[in-house]
Each structure stands twice: as structure tokens, then as C-alpha cells.
Amino acid sequence: MNKLLIIGFVWPEPKSSAAGSRMLQLIEQFLNQNFEITFACAAKTSDNTYDLSQLGVKTQTILLNDASFDEFVVQFQPDVVLFDRFMVEEQYGWRVAEHCQNALRILDTEDFHGLRKARELALKEGVDVIVEHLQNDTTKREIASIYRCDLSLIISEVEIDILTQQFKIDESLLYYLPFLLEPIKEEAINCYPTFEERQHFITIGNFLHPPNYDAVLYLKQSIWPLIRQQLQKAELHIYGAYESQKVTQLHNEKEGFLIKGFAEDVDIVMQQAKVCLAPLRFGAGLKGKLVDAMQNGTPCVMSNIAAEGMFGEFEPNGFIEDNLETFAQKAVELYSKAEVWKAKQNSGFKILNQRFDKANFKDEFAQKIENLSANLKSHRQNNFIGHILQHQTLQCTKYLSKWIAEKNR
Template identity: 60%
Template sequence: MNKKLLIIGFVWPEPKSSAAGTRMMQLIAFFKSQSYQITFASACAKSDNAVDLVALDIAPVAIELNESSFDTFVATYDPDIVLYDRFMTEEQFGWRVSQSCPNALTILDTEDLHFLRRARQKAFKQNALVSQKALYNDTAKREIASIYRCDLSLIISSAEMELLITTFKIDESVLLYLPYLIDTISEENITRLPKFENRHHFISIGNFLHEPNFDALKYLKDTLWDGIRKQLPNAQLHNYGAYASQKVNQLHNEKEGFLIKGFAEDVNEVMRNAKVLLAPIRFGAGLKGKLFDAMQNGTPFVSTSIGVEGIFDYSNVDFVSDDPESFIKHAVTLYQNSSIWTAQRHFGLEILKTRFSKSEFETLFLKRLEILRENLEEHRQTNFIGQLLQHHTLQSTKYMSKWIEAKNSK
């Protein structure tokens, strides 16, 4: 049987630029392993960093917003599964898929909970705590409505899974905890990773267009680096990331050892040669791909409570801190103390092995897909809120899209 998957991307996958791109490529690899024919469609312009989908035997299709041509395209392709990359794509195209391919299983990959990230960012700028009231924002209403309209939503963080179930009372039948899918690292490859004495300097990394990453960079420059540098005058901080703007490049200062390196062609190479990763993330959501890159390459890190959220319980570890002085202390200690450095490296590798096993989570994902495919009608009947939100009288995005389409055709 020729199984067909349609992925509707918010952007074209850029695994070298962002954690979201890496996540998408992990999902693509899973569906390819299950012999799915894959078409990737997006209304976004391609950048030079976009992966070559054709080389992976994936058909790339450019689609347009607010155009009925998509209806013809999706009906002709007739996918078994439609995967939405973030809730915004489901808002734009979900109702069209529902009309043209009502029997297609629909999956939302949330990437992270956008409403949580925005609530935290707003609270951070106001120097306030995130209240429960702040979580019930307009983005939450849109995002959770999208979760209900889909047959299954993939949640990348255990903390976000708990939030949806406990605070928003969403039934687990429409959710699946599916974090980053990490291959088991063999003992042979672990022994090949550079040791403490063969590594040099600090590193930070992250797509500079992502506001939590730019804030972390500024925080490093304005608050943390001077304190680290005073104790380690020969150390440098190599800052990598895609899409470095002028305001990013202006932070480059060779005298201070604060170096803007720009795009990293091979994240594994730069990560495994660094001694310590600094990731002072002060707001955000989801899982932080940079920490996974560090753990996979045996690179210890210092981060914040938000940075490590959903990865491990940070209450009893000494390399997680939201306080500048403590953060600086942890960074200097890791950089100087080989035994503490080695212990954290082992800790990171163990976390990957025990909490993010690719084979374990792919098995769970496959099982859930099989159950949904066999019982889709019954599953949808039990998800009454989803049916309600599919009802035409509540779909403002649908009629706004139709209005824009009619306006553009004049």
C-alpha cells in the first residue's frame, strides 16, 4: 500500500539554522522509515539554508495563502496523513484539508507552545512572574483550538504536556508527548569525543532571529561575560547562529574575547571542540536544541531553569541558575575543574539515553498512529470540542481567507 504524507510547513526545514528544523527532519526520517511517500508544501519563501528535499526523495511544493488552488492540489494528492508544522499552518489550511480530504488523519506538531513563550516574554519585559491569567491569552485560544481541531497533537516537552492536561484540561487522547528523537550513542563514539584537556573556550549558539536567543546573547554580553572573563582572562566566547544582523555583529569585540562567529556549517564540530556551552535562556518554551547538541557531543553547559525545562529535574544540579553571580560561578568551575566537567558530561549522555530514546518514542508514535487509523471515526466522535470548532459558524479564519481570495481575484 502506497501511504502518503503531506507536510504543510510554516517554513522550509533548516536543520542547520534552528531546533525547529532539526525537529522536522526527525519527523520526516520517521515517516520515511515507515515507507511513506512524502510531499512537503509551504507558502514561505526558501532561504539558502533550506535543506534539499529533492535529494531526500521528498517532493517540495510551493503553495499560496488564501488560494483555492490549494484545494485542488490537496484533493489530487489525497494524503493519508496531513502534518501541520505549528498551529498557524493549521489555521490557514486546516479547513481546506477538512473539506477536500475529510478522511485524512491530521497531526499538529506544536514545536513549542507559542502562547507559553509569548506569555513568558511579556512577563519578562514587565519584570513580572507569569500568572495563570497571563496564560489565557489570545494566542492560547488560537493554539488550543488548533489542537482540538486536529486528530493528534505532538507535544515536545513533558512540562508543556503537563500544562495542557492540568491547567487547560485537554484530554490526553488528542495529545502525544514526542520529544526530540535521539539515536543511541555507542560507547565507541563516546570514547572518541574530545576530552577536557583537548577543548578550548566557551560557546553559545542559536538562531539570532529567535528573540529568546538574541536576549541570551545580550545578557551574556552585558551581564555575564565580564565576570567570567575576569576570572578566566584567556578564555573566549564563540557565539554562533544563523541570520546575524547588524545589531548582533556590533557585539563582536576581540579585545574582550566576545566573538560573533555567525552561521555554523557543522554544529557538531564547533560543539565538540568547545569546553563549555553557555545558554542563559530567560524566556521561551519547548526544548532547547542547543542543549541536546551539547549533550550529544559531550559538552557540559550552564543554563537556566527555563533552558533545561522538560529535559531533567534541575532542583539538585549545580549548573542551572537564574542568578547572574551563580551562573558565572558555575561557568568558571566547569571550565577549570576536569572532574566536575567529566561528571556533567556523563550526566548529559545518561539523560539522552534514558529520557530521549529514539527507538522508544518512535514505537509509541507508530502505535498511536495505527490505533488512530483503525478508529478514526470513533476518535473524532469522542472529541466533541474538536467537532464544534470545525463547525463553519466558528471558523473566522476560513471566511477571512475566502474574503481575501475574493478581493485578490478582482
């Protein structure tokens, strides 16, 4: 049995974030490929941490900037190592490369962090994203990590295009692997609350994620007042893990703007709502809140950034609008017109079942891993930039880590 080591940025919390759900999808994929999996992480656990032992996955607490990881990885000798985001590869990638030279190194980007940063910079400046924004320090670090790995998993086709066209990264280093979801069955759909049985609006997202907080603030200050003018009894229920005081102080019952906090069961709260709002103004990757909405038959009104990479050639499960007045008007329309609402709901079911069905990806991905492992030497020979970035003269993160370890003695 092949051995997989996953080095996590955090312990998976599928109830708190899309990243947590994504990690469990990857774990399931590798379990189906008959991998023995150990999940290692230096972060602290929380009450929302998923119990990986339920899946037969072993766990290992590791330290940052500490040679104890070298001893651990030498003893484990993984066949494949999966880095959860580029920051983790920076910390541990050089150690894996030194001690497990024959291990296939995979980077799960989660989303293109450099693209998210570019959009955040452009938003603050009040301008469209230009090349200068894209070439930020986060992008430089992330792309260096992509080159140091044998394969990087990219969750959005849009991000594949940017990486190959704008940054000229060879397609052999990238692999499109979106959310891997169970199809929705007709029996489940028939049990969902109807248009008439639902009420109010919903938005959801981990408050530690800056784009989510910005979207809630944008709703509060600009969009919700316009919706509320036309639907005076409607409420907006805001759910998300790790709410801070700056979030809770937005709560206003008179305005129908209700901070609900952590959702123990996203399916229940999403099925109670009539419309999901996602006016994200920056971000990247695929949006878990839209998947949650589609899985529970809740149509959405969303920005172009929220919708990016989600729908392909399919009709969206709602309306895509960036203009705030039009956004509000479409929200009112979707909330008020049963026929429009039902059509958008059905579009969501079609997208999930045809675009993100895990059965469409599992065999091809398994074959990709098998082929790469069998031809690792020649694959790496074709990635000369990766060799350059592994050279000692450019290993700043390696020597910083060694210095910290010595200082901590």
C-alpha cells in the same frame, strides 16, 4: 502505501534551527512507517534549506489564501496531514477538513508558543508568570488549533502538564514525542577532544528566535563580564543563523565576546568548546542547543527555562542556575575543574542514550497513528469542542482567507 502530506511553516533548515532538525526526525519516523511523503510550503527557500529529495520526499510549493491548494490536496488525497505549527493549521486546516474529511490531522506544535509568549510578557513586566499571562491571544489560537486537530505532538512533558492541568485539554488529543535521536556510541565518545584539548565558551541559536537574541544580550550585559573577571583569557563564541546588525554590533574582541555567525558544522565548533552557556529567560519546548552540546560532550550552564523538559529524573549535563552571579560562578567552576566537567559530560551521554533514543518511541508512535486512523470517527465524536471550532460561525480564519483570495483576483 499510505500518503502523508506535511505542510511546513518554513522549509526545513536543520543547520539553522532545532525546528529544522525536529522536522527531519518526524520525516524519518514516517518514512520508517512506509509513508509516501510530500512536503508542501508557501515560504521561500534559502541557501540552508535541506534537500528533501535525498530522503525520497517530494516537495510542493503552495500559496497562501489561494484555491490552488484545494485542487492540489483533492488530487493528492493524503491519509495523514501534518501541520508544522498552529499558524499553518489556521491557514490550511479548514481546507484539509473540507476536501479530505477522512485524513488524520496532526499538529506538530514544535513548542507551546502560548507558554513562550506568557514568559516573554512576564519578563517584560519583571514578574513571575501568572494565569493572566498564560491566557494570551497566542495561547487561545494555539489551543483552538489543538482542538481542531485529531492529535497534537508535544515535545515536552512540562507542556503536557500545563495543557492538561491548566487548560483541561483531554489527554487523548495530545501525544508526547520529544527529540528522536541516535544513541551515542562509545567509539565516538572516545574520539571527542578531552577537557585539556578544549578551550573557550560557546552559545548557539538562530538569531531570528527572540529568546536567543535576548539570551545573547543578557550574556553581554550581565553574565560574561562576571566570568571574564575570573577567566581573563577566555572567550565566548556566539554562533547562530540569520545574524542582524544589532547582533554583529555586540562583537568585541577586547572583551572576548565574539560573534561568529552561522556554523557550517555545529559538531566541530561544539567539540572545540569547553562549556556551553544557555541563560534563556523565556521560551518553551526543548532546546536544540542543549542537545547539540550533549551530543558533542560539551557540558552546559543553563537557566531553568533552558533546562525545562530536558532531563527528567536524570542528572543534568551541567548546572541549572537563574541567579546571574551563581550562573557565572558555576560557569567558571565547570571551565576550571576537569573532574566536575567529566562527570557532567557523562551525564549528557546518559540522557541522550536513555531519554531520547528514537528506538524508545518509534513503535509506540506508529501504533498510535495506526489506531487513530482505524478509529477516527469515534475519536472525533469524543472531541465535541473540535466540532464546535469547525462550525462556520467560528471559522474566522477561513473566511478571512476566502476574502483575501477574492481580493487578489
